[in-house]
Amino acid sequence: QKEVEQDPGPLSVPEGAIVSLNCTYSNSAFQYFMWYRQYSRKGPELLMYTYSSGNKEDGRFTAQVDKSSKYISLFIRDSQPSDSATYLCAMRVVGSGGYNKLIFGAGTRLAVHP
Amino acid sequence: NAGVTQTPKFRVLKTGQSMTLLCAQDMNHEYMYWYRQDPGMGLRLIHYSVGEGTTAKGEVPDGYNVSRLKKQNFLLGLESAAPSQTSVYFCASRPLGTSNTEAFFGQGTRLTVV
Numbered sequence: 504q505k506e507v508e509q510d511p512g513p514l515s516v517p518e519g520a521i522v523s524l525n526c527t528y529s530n531s532a533f534q535y536f537m538w539y540r541q542y543s544r545k546g547p548e549l550l551m552y553t554y555s556s557g558n559k560e561d562g563r564f565t566a567q568v569d570k571s572s573k574y575i576s577l578f579i580r581d582s583q584p585s586d587s588a589t590y591l592c593a594m595r596v597v598g599s600g601g602y603n604k605l606i607f608g609a610g611t612r613l614a615v616h617p
Numbered sequence: 618n619a620g621v622t623q624t625p626k627f628r629v630l631k632t633g634q635s636m637t638l639l640c641a642q643d644m645n646h647e648y649m650y651w652y653r654q655d656p657g658m659g660l661r662l663i664h665y666s667v668g669e670g671t672t673a674k675g676e677v678p679d680g681y682n683v684s685r686l687k688k689q690n691f692l693l694g695l696e697s698a699a700p701s702q703t704s705v706y707f708c709a710s711r712p713l714g715t716s717n718t719e720a721f722f723g724q725g726t727r728l729t730v731v
Contacts, residue, residue, distance in 0.1 A: 604673075604675065610660075
């Protein structure tokens with residue numbers, strides 16, 4: 504079983520829709536929870552990160568973490584065609600060598616059509 | 618302001634050949650990571666490093682070696698390439714610290730092993 508599970512999609516929505524992206528995880532040692540956005544043939548870029556359970560809002564984006572359920576979500580309001588990308592959840596944990604490492608989900612491909 | 622630069626961007630290898638991928642960052646970051654990205658698998662950690670001369674294994678280290686002789690460079694080596702190593706390889710870096718979680722990614726190296 505993967506440490507981080509994420510539905511790869513694809514997810515296709517009309518412009519203006521509310522999008523919900525989700526990940527589940529199994530390791531309770533995960534500390535920070537992040538969402539990266541990756542456009543086609545580009546490297547991932549950090550979108551949002553959060554540490555504790557609860558919601559964090561940034562413009563049209565809201566990140567939600569439920570540590571008790573080991574479940575994180577990213578909501579996109581008023582989705583735009585420019586939001587079309589792959590969204591990867593990521594979590595930070597201390598590795599066996601004592602160093603921090605980032606573990607990623609499979610990524611969900613989102614298409615927002617006009 | 619280059620950020621993270623990967624060399625080369627594309628490469629085709631024959632089975633059994635060797636090659637080295639170079640990652641260079643100009644942000645004075647302590648952490649550097651090598652990931653591979655395959656369809657439906659997301660980003661999987663190969664090796665990572667917390668500083669010069671210090672490396673650690675990730676999730677999928679077999680068939681790869683790394684070296685961090687200088688803080689700004691992280692090399693990924695394939696001693697005897699196999700078709701299963703066909704993938705897109707991403708390098709990332711981030712600073713040391715408990716609160717700063719953003720990892721900066723390069724543009725990727727597309728490797729095909731035939």
